[in-house]
Amino acid sequence: MRNASEGSGVPEPDPVDARLGARLAELRAQHGWSLGELADRSGVSRSTLSRAERAEISPTAAVLNRLCHVYGRTMSQLLSEVEAEPTPVVRAADQAVWQDRASGFVRRSVSPPHAGLRGELVEGRLAVGADLAYDRPPVAGLEQHIWVLEGALEVTAEQTAHRLESGDSLRMRVWGPTRFRCAGETEARYLLAVVRP
Known part of the structure; x- marks a missing residue:
């Protein structure tokens, strides 16, 4: 009114x-x-x-x-596309967690996607030996920024493998297959920022 x-x-x-x-x-x-x-x-x-x-x-x-x-x-x-503005604060208790027990992957939606926003933040955890392969991105040209918080992570994109240690970051646009592998003797924990084109 x-x-x-x-x-x-x-x-x-x-x-x-x-x-x-x-x-x-x-x-x-x-x-x-x-x-x-x-x-x-x-x-x-x-x-x-x-x-x-x-x-x-x-x-x-x-x-x-x-x-x-x-x-x-x-x-x-x-x-x-014109939904209400996203809630600015996402409490830890409200961050959805999803587990792929078969592969040893845990995904926390730290800042979930919203129609009014182009980016989101995800915390990923890969158990020792975990190896995830994706045949294509959900959206071609998806922008990703990966920051390793703990452990070691190997990310393969465009047929190039990047080994990342704690504190290292990788930024890329994803056009084809990617692979995320725990590359150390302890769990790999990382923050993934995803930005839609």
């Missing part, structure tokens, strides 16, 4: 409408379209498009459906 700002008489936009408007303006800019061009492509008036981008109105489902068609998105995809 819109409320007038104290003393100004100007209604404040709903936070979701504001994020949605900003995302719609961003999508139009990415395509290099003027409001007139988008109006021609979508069948939505320039005035409505302009007011929606400035969060002066809440676009109807019909308007969003037309825009989603033009931008090649489902409505769910578009709305997920």
Whole structure:
């Protein structure tokens, strides 16, 4: 619900409408379209498009459906891109931990992914002898920064093996297969920063 700002008489936009408007303006800019061009492509008036981008109105489902068609998105995809801002603090107790007991890999989602953010932080632990191979990245060109906190880790990418000791870091973009191997006589613990392209 819109409320007038104290003393100004100007209604404040709903936070979701504001994020949605900003995302719609961003999508139009990415395509290099003027409001007139988008109006021609979508069948939505320039005035409505302009007011929606400035969060002066809440676009109807019909308007969003037309825009989603033009931008090649489902409505769910578009709305997920404007979810509420991520919680700034992720308490240790709320960090999801997943284990692959067969390989000796433990993964803690220190700063989990969010539709409004491009990066995430993961703590990885590889037991002695653990060896993980991935045939491809989930997203081509994924940016990764690996910082070894304890032990020794061997990371292979682009057919090149990198041995990392405690305190060492490796940064790379992942296009093909990768391999993470505990390279020491104690557990390897590392921090992995992942940034989507």
